[in-house]
Amino acid sequence: MKKLLKRYRVFLIVLGAMLILTIVNVELGVKAFSVTGYSLKEMILVIPPIFVLLGLLDIWVPRETMIKYMGEGSGLKGIILAIFIGSAAAGPLYGAFPIAAVFMKKGVKFSNIMIFIGAWSTTKIPMFLFEVASMGTIFAVTRLLIDIPGIIIIAFILSAVMTDDEVKKLYENAEHFDD
Amino acid sequence: MALKKAWKAFENIMPEFLVVILLVGLLLAIMNPEMISSIIGDKSGWFGVILAAVIGSITLIPGFVAFPMTALLLDGGAGYMQIGAFISALMMVGIVTMPVEIKYFGKKLTIIRNVLAFLFSFVVAFVIGMVMSL
Numbered sequence: 001m002k003k004l005l006k007r008y009r010v011f012l013i014v015l016g017a018m019l020i021l022t023i024v025n026v027e028l029g030v031k032a033f034s035v036t037g038y039s040l041k042e043m044i045l046v047i048p049p050i051f052v053l054l055g056l057l058d059i060w061v062p063r064e065t066m067i068k069y070m071g072e073g074s075g076l077k078g079i080i081l082a083i084f085i086g087s088a089a090a091g092p093l094y095g096a097f098p099i100a101a102v103f104m105k106k107g108v109k110f111s112n113i114m115i116f117i118g119a120w121s122t123t124k125i126p127m128f129l130f131e132v133a134s135m136g137t138i139f140a141v142t143r144l145l146i147d148i149p150g151i152i153i154i155a156f157i158l159s160a161v162m163t164d165d166e167v168k169k170l171y172e173n174a175e176h177f178d179d
Numbered sequence: 180m181a182l183k184k185a186w187k188a189f190e191n192i193m194p195e196f197l198v199v200i201l202l203v204g205l206l207l208a209i210m211n212p213e214m215i216s217s218i219i220g221d222k223s224g225w226f227g228v229i230l231a232a233v234i235g236s237i238t239l240i241p242g243f244v245a246f247p248m249t250a251l252l253l254d255g256g257a258g259y260m261q262i263g264a265f266i267s268a269l270m271m272v273g274i275v276t277m278p279v280e281i282k283y284f285g286k287k288l289t290i291i292r293n294v295l296a297f298l299f300s301f302v303v304a305f306v307i308g309m310v311m312s313l
Contacts, residue, residue, distance in 0.1 A: 010278075011197040018201060028208050036204030042241065043200060047189065055185035092241060094199065094276045097283040098188055114292075121296075122270040127242040134246040135253075135262075142310045143263065146303050154295045161291055170285055177188055177283075 042092075050095050054102050066106035074109060079152065082112040086119025096120035104174035110167050111159040118151030195278040202275045203239045210238065213255075219265065221258030231261040232300045235268030236293075239275055263307030267300035 005012075018036075022029025070078040089096065100113050108116075123144060131140040159167075219231045240248070249262050272293050273280065280289040 007194045008197070011194050011201070014198055014201045018205060021205075032204040032208035034204075035207045036200055039200040039203050043196065047196075048185075051185040051189045052182065054188060055182060058184055092239070092276075093270070093273055094196070094279050097279060098192070101188075101283055117292075118271070122267070124242070127246075130242055130246045131266075134250040138310065139259070139263075139307065142307055143266070143303060146306050147267075150299050150302065154292070154299060157295060158288065158292055162288060166285070166287065170283075170288070173285070174283070177191060 047095065050091065051098065054098055058102050058105065061106065063106050066103070066108055070103070070108040070112050072109050074112065078109055078112045079115055082115040083119045083123065083148065083151070086116040086121075087123045087125050089120050089124060090126050093117075093121045098177075101174040101177050104171045110162070110170075111155050114155035114158045115151055118147075118154055122147050122151070192279055192282055195282055199239075199275050199279060206238055206275070207240070210234065215265075216252045216255040216257050219252070219258070219261040220256045221261070223258065223261060227258065227261045228264045228301065228304045231257075231265040232268040232272075232297060232304070235265040235270075235300065236272040236297055237274045238269060239273060240269060242270070245269055258308075259311040260304045260308035264300045264304035267303040268297060271296035271299065
């Protein structure tokens, strides 16, 4: 119980602060809580399916398969797959992190995981269609064309600044995430 | 077995998630489209671009809400460069989701990734600004 309280400490503090805000400024507080309720609903719809898929991916897809297609030495194939998987996804960026953890467990190359995160954040196909509809084709296509090289460059910079030891630690950390 | 694993992995990041969605609620309540539109107008130049990127970094709006909103912002007088920076930062930079990201990727990687993504949104702004003025 005490452990639980400690883990949720920050949450309780923020919740308390928002309740105080609501007392001070009712209108703002109510609006904040209604947006929170909306996000909570989104989270409840998006997150459990992702985690169930992850559990299945973890158990069903053999490590060897993932290493072959996206591991060290997977080259261009790995990069294209990372962009494709990230772009095919739906849901907010925080949904990508748990998937990245499973990728680490499965031996996916670090730079490919970073590319996956980048693609998930900004080149999602469903979102692209939305962007075309509301911002126009030129805007959406221009952004897509800058984003793809941008994502790859950022991924390579990130792999360059992280030492092998640090990357190894992240991979070990991912290993214990569902213990 | 798969379900059990799924639940464990989910519960593990639950505290961070709850904090994130509370903060999102608070931020969105404070910042409304009129307010954003008034500070990132098409005359606001690079200062407006920087502001747009900062606002995009700290807000977390789902894309299907964001795009109709940015279309409205454009009608309301926001510039293409500023909107480009805003959208790019909104999608790639996540200040409020940092606690979750740190849990998976550690502090160093999370901070560098977000800084690079923030800088990249200026590249996007620049190119979008050029293309849209052709």
